[in-house]
Amino acid sequence: MTLQTRAGVRQLQTLPEQIAERILTSIAQGEYAPGDRIREESVAECFEVSRGPVREALRILEKDSVVCILPNRGAHVTQLSIKEVGDIFEIRRDLVGAMVRRFGRRSDDFLARIATEVGELERLARADDAGHAFLAVSHRIASLLAACSGNERLTQILASLARQTRRYAKLGLATAARRKESARTWRAMLEALEAGDADRAAAAIESLIDASRDEAIRQLQTQAIHSTTQGDTP
Template sequence: MATPMPAAEIFTPLRQTAPLTQSLPEQIAARLSERIVSGTYTPGQRIMEQNVAEEFEVSRGPVREALRLLEKDGLVMILPRRGAQVTNPSIEEVNEIFDIRAMLNGLRDRLIAEGPHRAQLIPVLEQDIARLAETAANPGPGDEYIDIVLRLNRLLTQAAGNHRLQTILGSLAVQTVRYTRLGLSTPQRRQQSVRNWQSLLQAIRDGNGDAAERIARQRVIDSRDAAAEHLRAQRA
């Protein structure tokens, strides 16, 4: 892989040539975000401005703003005079977030099923869902199944055409990746998940908004229950 290497590009000491779409705080936030989502920073862990600033060779100002951005996404909690720490939601709070996602995914999928652009979308969905079924049957190494699910969700969220909804769902998705992963860890759950996606696809084909909403909600609720079960087992 030649391109990735994000670290080098983060701080471009002299950037008078490159327009650079992302601001410095955004770049820092993106890097910290990765670490939180991937678990490098554990829930509850304190993030100290000075450390981050030294590591990225910037002053504390941009780091502070980056932390505010992460707070907006619910990845850290900032307490006055106490700094930022990685959010550590209780099982109840995770359930709450899933409930909200269920409702908003319902809206999203209804909008798609009733929207004008669904014809273009269907072939793409068919392909991804087929790969999903395949991956569920023959689990490879890595997290390919999760990756496809996340991509499908991104695709649908963009396709719904409601910009604010996209923002909120994106934020909630980031907050629950960890738990979604947990909920999709067994073959049984993956098969159930595949069936849900197939039903959704059919509802979209039919242009049936009611069905699309109902299925979407059920899909997230299933995910919620599976995650909760694992969380309970894990914390006991």
């Protein structure tokens, strides 16, 4: 499996970062469940690299609380947590909202790139089974916004938060209704940017993050209730 960079998105700077992104995508798509071990040798063979970059990639994901590396037991996918949802989505919401509020009028090229991605979201929102693709496009738009800030440190922080929230964002976009609502909100944000209204654009993206958080929490609560009920069944 080769590692490629999608046009229009900031190129990841190192091989370990690229591998970390691909591992995270696999986790978000359910190829690894919470508690599963991620074996260095299997990942290295998959990406046709040595185990060194894979080890570094797993350390990146450990820093972002996506995996936990245990002595003599390797890297394991962490459990999802309702408390963590509230904490990290709150931080991401505040940072992204503050960033967008500082935007001046954006270039036509930037707005055209965002418009292309929003159009793709709207197309995917009409499909019943496009959750993974919808999440990937949403992530690309968020990356474009962060890169446009011109603040490299902020871009790095937001990239870390995006990795931390990826699995929860998947839950937050689990239904077709939520994806349609999300696409409408992204469209509202784009229209605000096109009008040069940074405050309205920031309010739209804050609403987007809040809605994703609330749905992720609801999904986790439902899973917990289901798990408890199944456990009580003789």
